[in-house]
Amino acid sequence: MSKPRTRLATPDKEAIALLPEFERLGLDRITLVSTGEQARAAAAALAKAPAWGFDTESKPTFRVGEMSDGPHILQLSTRERAWVFQLHDPACRAVAAELLALPGFVKAGFGLGDDRKRIIAKLGVQPMGVLELNSVFLERGYRKDMGVKGAVAVLFNQRFIKSKKAATSNWANPRLSEAQLVYAANDAYAAIRVYEALALA
Structure with a gap:
């Protein structure tokens, strides 16, 4: 008989709180994308990397039965830079949809089931190459x-900082705050760092 597989423990909040901070991207390495022209420039830069960290943000809903019309933000990141796409402008939204539907590139992130449904509903594309990083950890x-x-x-034996205030902020706002940009970009940036570390492990 084969031995039952050992299940590895996930560190708890108290243990994580004692770790040194994970170094996040600063505003100098975050690009806000809100027009078609900016989106095409971002796509050209992203095409140079084989894998991207991936996440979306939607304006929170607070009333019972209220439906979100998100995602309002799409974040894609390489190891060097993150791009935060605002999806108000039709030309920008079209490029974002093309990037998500593009085969041959890994789009790695966490908790992407809900993101996928909203992308299909709003952008009309089936995201290709999506890798749910949580599944990799479960398999391991x-x-x-x-x-x-x-x-x-x-x-990394480090603590990733996430702002609750930024998480529940209005992502549909035409003007995003610096805190929102840093929050959104670093969710995608951390995902690509995790993907690369898992690929090398």
Whole structure:
């Protein structure tokens, strides 16, 4: 009989709180994309990397039965830079949809099931090459769902900072704050760092 596989523990909040901070991208390495021209420039830069960190943000809903018309933001990141796409402008939205539907590129992130549904509904495309990083950790023997904070703690022995205030902010706002840009970009940036570390492990 084969031995039962050992299930690996995920660090708890208290253990993560004691770790040194994960170095996030600063505003100098984050590009806000809101027009078709900016989106095409971003696409050209992203095409040079084989894999991207991927996430979306939607304006939160607070009333029972209220439906979100998100995503309002799409984040894609390489190891060097992150692009935060605002999806108000039709030309920008069209390029964002093309990027998500593009085969041959890995789009890695956490908790992407809801993102996928909203992308299909809003952008009319089926995202290609999507890799749910939590599934990789489960396959490798971790016993609990792994989010970005747990993954950064396990792989880098560092603490990933996420602002609750930014998380629940209005992502549909035409003018995003610096805090929103940093929050959104670094979710995608951390995902590509985790993907690269898992690919090398």
